[in-house]
Amino acid sequence: MRVVIAEDSTLLRQGIVLLLEEQGIEVVDAVGDGEALLRAVAEHHPDVCVVDVRMPPTFVDEGLRAALVIRNRWPEVGVLVLSQYVEESYAIDLIGNDTRGVGYLLKDRVSDVDDFVDALKRIVLGDTVLDPEVVKQVLARSRKRDPLATLSPREKDVLSGMAEGRSNSGIAAQLVIGPAAVEKHISNIFAKFGLHPEDGENRRVRAVLRYLGA
Amino acid sequence: MASAHLAADGISALAGFAVLMLLVTGICLLPVALIGAPLVIAAAWLLHRLAGAERDRYATLCGREIPAQPALELSKNLPRSTLTVLTSRSTRRQVCYFVLLIPVSALNVVAVALAWAGPTMLALLPFYYAELPLGRAAIGPLNIDNTGTALAVAAVGVLAGLTVSPVVVRTLRALDISLARTLFAPSRDTRLTQQVAYLTASRARVVDAAEAERRRIERDLHDGAQQRLVAMAMTLGRASSRLRDAGHPETVELIESARSEARQAINELRDLTRGLHPPVLTDRGLDAALSAVAARSPIPVTIDVDAVPRPSTTVEGITYFVVSEALTNVAKHAAASTAWVTIRRVDDRLAVTIGDNGIGGATLGRGSGLSGLADRVSGVDGRLRVTSPVGGPTVIEVDMKCV
Numbered sequence: 001m002r003v004v005i006a007e008d009s010t011l012l013r014q015g016i017v018l019l020l021e022e023q024g025i026e027v028v029d030a031v032g033d034g035e036a037l038l039r040a041v042a043e044h045h046p047d048v049c050v051v052d053v054r055m056p057p058t059f060v061d062e063g064l065r066a067a068l069v070i071r072n073r074w075p076e077v078g079v080l081v082l083s084q085y086v087e088e089s090y091a092i093d094l095i096g097n098d099t100r101g102v103g104y105l106l107k108d109r110v111s112d113v114d115d116f117v118d119a120l121k122r123i124v125l126g127d128t129v130l131d132p133e134v135v136k137q138v139l140a141r142s143r144k145r146d147p148l149a150t151l152s153p154r155e156k157d158v159l160s161g162m163a164e165g166r167s168n169s170g171i172a173a174q175l176v177i178g179p180a181a182v183e184k185h186i187s188n189i190f191a192k193f194g195l196h197p198e199d200g201e202n203r204r205v206r207a208v209l210r211y212l213g214a
Numbered sequence: 215m216a217s218a219h220l221a222a223d224g225i226s227a228l229a230g231f232a233v234l235m236l237l238v239t240g241i242c243l244l245p246v247a248l249i250g251a252p253l254v255i256a257a258a259w260l261l262h263r264l265a266g267a268e269r270d271r272y273a274t275l276c277g278r279e280i281p282a283q284p285a286l287e288l289s290k291n292l293p294r295s296t297l298t299v300l301t302s303r304s305t306r307r308q309v310c311y312f313v314l315l316i317p318v319s320a321l322n323v324v325a326v327a328l329a330w331a332g333p334t335m336l337a338l339l340p341f342y343y344a345e346l347p348l349g350r351a352a353i354g355p356l357n358i359d360n361t362g363t364a365l366a367v368a369a370v371g372v373l374a375g376l377t378v379s380p381v382v383v384r385t386l387r388a389l390d391i392s393l394a395r396t397l398f399a400p401s402r403d404t405r406l407t408q409q410v411a412y413l414t415a416s417r418a419r420v421v422d423a424a425e426a427e428r429r430r431i432e433r434d435l436h437d438g439a440q441q442r443l444v445a446m447a448m449t450l451g452r453a454s455s456r457l458r459d460a461g462h463p464e465t466v467e468l469i470e471s472a473r474s475e476a477r478q479a480i481n482e483l484r485d486l487t488r489g490l491h492p493p494v495l496t497d498r499g500l501d502a503a504l505s506a507v508a509a510r511s512p513i514p515v516t517i518d519v520d521a522v523p524r525p526s527t528t529v530e531g532i533t534y535f536v537v538s539e540a541l542t543n544v545a546k547h548a549a550a551s552t553a554w555v556t557i558r559r560v561d562d563r564l565a566v567t568i569g570d571n572g573i574g575g576a577t578l579g580r581g582s583g584l585s586g587l588a589d590r591v592s593g594v595d596g597r598l599r600v601t602s603p604v605g606g607p608t609v610i611e612v613d614m615k616c617v
Contacts, residue, residue, distance in 0.1 A: 009437070011445045019452050059433070060497040084436055084484065087494045088509065089502040108480045111447035111473055113455040137509035 001124055004049040005030040006037035006063060007082075008056055016050060016110060023117050033057065034066035041070055041077060047124045048078035052107070053090065064090055071102065078123040082107045086134045092212055095128065099205045103129035103165070122165055128208065129165040138163070138212055148211065150192050158185040163208045217383050219275035220326045223319035223390065226268060230312030233260045237309070244296070251296040255288065258299040261308045265398055268311075278391055283307075283400050303401065311397035318393060322386050329379040336371020340364040414595075421593040425491070425528045432490045440483050447476040495534050499524050500557060507538045508555070512545050513570075516554040525564050525616040529594060532614070533557065533566055536587050536598075540568040540610055543583055548572025548608060559616060566612040574606035584610070 003025055007013040010032075017027045029040040033056045041049060049070065055062040067079045071094070078101035081094055091104045103123045109131065110116050119129045151159065154175075161171035168186070172179045186204075190196075193210050195203040237257035243250030262285065272278045283304040288295040299305055343364040400408065450473040457466045495503035501519040508515035524530065537555055544553045550572030558565045578584045578600050587610075588598040596614035 009441045009445075012441055012448070015445050015448045015452075019448060022452060022456070054436070054493060060493060084440060085488065085492060085494065085506075087502060087506050089494065089498060089505065108444050108447050108477055110444070111451035111477065113451045116451075137506060 001048065001120065002026050002028050002044065002046045003120070004028055004037065004040045004044060004046040006032070006034070006040075006049060006055065006066065007052040008032045008054075009052075012052075012107075019110070019113060019116070020120075023113065025117070025120070034062040037063070037066045038069060041074060045074070046077060048080060048101075048120055050080050050082060050120070053081060053083040061090065064094065067094060068096075071096070071098070076101075078102065078120075078126075080105065080120060080123055080129070082110065086131050086137070088134055088137045088212070091130065091134045091138075095209070095212065097209070099128040099208060100126045104134060105129065105131045106133055119165075127165040128163070128205075130163050132160075132164060135160045135163050151189065155185050155189050155192075158182060159189055159207060159211050162186070162204060163211055217326050217330065219271065220322040220383060220386055220390065222271060222275070223315065224323045226264070226271070227312070227315045227319035229264055230261075230315055233257055233264060234309065234312055236260070241300075248293060248296070251292050254296050254299055255292075258302075258305050261305065261312070265308050265311070268394060269398060272391060272394055276387060276391055278395075280395055280398050281400055281405070283398065283404065303404070307397045307401075311393065314393060314397075318390065322390065325386055326383060329382045330375070333371040333373075333375030333379055337368050337375065339368050339371065417593065422528050424593075425531045428490045428531065429496070429527075432487045432493070435483060435487050436493075440480060440487070443476055443480045443483065447473055447480065450476060489535075489538070491531055491534070495530060496527070500530055500533060503534055504537055504555065504557075507534075507541060511541050511553070513550060514552050515541060516552075518555065519557045521557050521559040521564060523559075525559065525614075529564060529614055529616055532590050532594060532596075533564065533612075535590060536612055537566065537568060539583065539587055543576070544568075544570045544572060544608075547576070548574075548606070550606075550608075562616050564612075564614045564616050566614070567609065568612075569607060569609045572606050572608060573604075574602045574608050575604045576600055576602035576608050576610075 003020060005013060005016050005020075005027060007016065007030070013030050013032070017030050020027050028044040028046055031037050031040050037049065037051060040046075049067075051063045051067045053061055053063045055066075064081060067081050070077055070079055075098070079094075080103040081090075082105055083090065084107050086104065086106055094104055095102055101123050103119055105116075105119060109119075122129055148156075157175055158171055161174055166174065168179055168182045172182045175182070186207075189207055190203050193207055195206055197203075234257075236253055240250035240253030240257055243253065262283075265283070269280050269282065272280055288298060340361065343361065450469050454466050454469040454473060457469065492503055492506070494506060499519075500521055501517070504517050504519060508517045525533070537557075541553060541555070544550055548570045550570035553568070553570040555569075556565075556567045576582075576584060578588060578598075584598070584600055591598045591612055591614060594614050596612060599611045600608070601611075602608040
């Protein structure tokens with residue numbers, strides 16, 4: 001796996017580089033702002049880039065905007081956005097209409113080395129990885145929205161697992177239920193959202209998008 | 215000095231007269247398709263400059279500072295500017311001053327001439343007398359026919375020059391100054407208006423500074439302490455991962471507990487900075503920032519924001535603070551099952567309403583959280599009103615100016 005890192009704090013940038021290298025992951029470039037990130041991606045064509053939201057010169061959502069450009073221009077490059085805060089409006093923008101190979105995590109999740117590396121791997125494989133905090137925000141907000149209001153608490157748990165980018169077996173392990181039960185919940189969710197089998201594998205993505213309110 | 219000042223009155227009066235003539239010409243030409251309008255405006259401008267020059271003259275020659283009148287605020291619209299000029303109190307007062315200055319300056323110039331030339335001439339009388347072929351001269355009824363009388367008259371002249379003339383000159387100058395003070399200094403109303411404008415501006419600066427300070431603290435924490443804590447958690451994570459591979463379960467446990475403490479500290483710091491001024495507010499405005507607040511609220515909150523164009527950063531900051539604090543109060547005290555927030559921009563005002571279906575009984579009394587919110591709002595000339603009968607519902611209405 002080849003990774004580009006964009007983070008303006010030298011301390012954190014060095015830390016992430018060391019952490020990934022210790023795990024046997026190749027860091028091809030580490031930069032400090034959005035412009036440099038775009039140049040690095042164009043030059044190295046990494047599998048995935050790790051991007052801090054707030055970077056110079058604007059110190060607002062410079063990194064997020066660079067991430068959107070990467071998603072547009074190089075759709076095959078995975079993007080993991082790290083942020084001090086997770087805000088659903090950022091998540092919705094980032095994901096857009098394409099949930100493949102994208103992640104949005106709180107910055108301090110990096111300290112859980114295994115989870116962080118696992119998230120990167122899943123993104124490279126084309127999964128969506130969302131921070132449980134984002135999922136919590138969306139869940140809290142969606143209580144007033146329609147199709148979601150009809151879901152049972154268990155179905156919501158399953159859906160939030162899907163939004164976090166977990167597989168069926170991953171969700172089963174998380175909720176301590178059998179894989180068959182997970183499948184049953186998922187088909188209920190599809191039914192309640194009016195997603196039909198002919199939509200194919202996309203249904204999973206659609207359900208997550210509906211969940212995010214995108 | 216005083217005499218120089220009084221003598222200069224003549225020059226000022228001439229200049230004033232010229233400008234007044236310009237003004238009159240302008241006014242006379244006004245009915246003819248507003249041809250006179252530029253003349254009127256030019257005359258008003260010149261009057262203002264002349265008044266400024268007069269003020270300088272009073273300051274340098276008389277040592278009297280006369281407070282300045284506010285400059286006229288003219289728009290691009292010619293007829294409206296003309297009207298502003300003609301109806302302005304300060305223009306009227308300046309016209310009065312220069313009209314009165316014409317007779318006053320004439321009097322002053324003559325008086326100064328008499329006050330100094332008279333005694334000087336009397337003092338020179340003995341020399342004049344000595345040159346006279348007839349040996350006598352007359353000043354009115356006074357007959358001077360010997361050297362003694364001539365010397366006596368000269369003495370009176372010197373005495374007058376030394377004592378009476380300065381008094382006369384000073385009296386006239388005092389008259390002059392009081393004329394200028396009455397007509398040039400801003401009236402009481404104008405002074406109070408100026409003071410209110412000054413105080414309003416300085417309060418706005420203080421409130422802006424406080425908001426800027428909140429943003430600065432948020433940024434400092436974000437770039438400093440938070441980053442360090444994250445880096446520390448990350449190093450602990452690496453250490454834990456290495457030790458696990460090497461097989462030291464007890465030490466891993468210790469490090470994991472340190473890591474969880476660090477995470478806790480990061481979370482607390484995050485909540486704190488979010489309360490100050492979240493970056494998403496600067497970046498995306500009230501809707502996005504308040505959606506995140508609503509999402510974190512333990513009871514369902516409907517947010518409805520229509521604030522285009524965006525209010526000033528300060529007003530956004532205060533609105534964010536008021537809404538998030540009010541929602542915290544609702545969650546803590548209201549026993550409500552739902553709450554709602556609407557924000558509407560109407561022209562240059564922002565109307566914020568926060569309601570819940572709880573038990574009511576909220577008061578704006580001293581020491582309550584609500585009075586703190588009311589204080590924040592009053593900093594930008596806003597009003598906060600609470601309607602909360604016992605039994606509910608509670609509605610908080612805030613009205614603020616957007617800039």
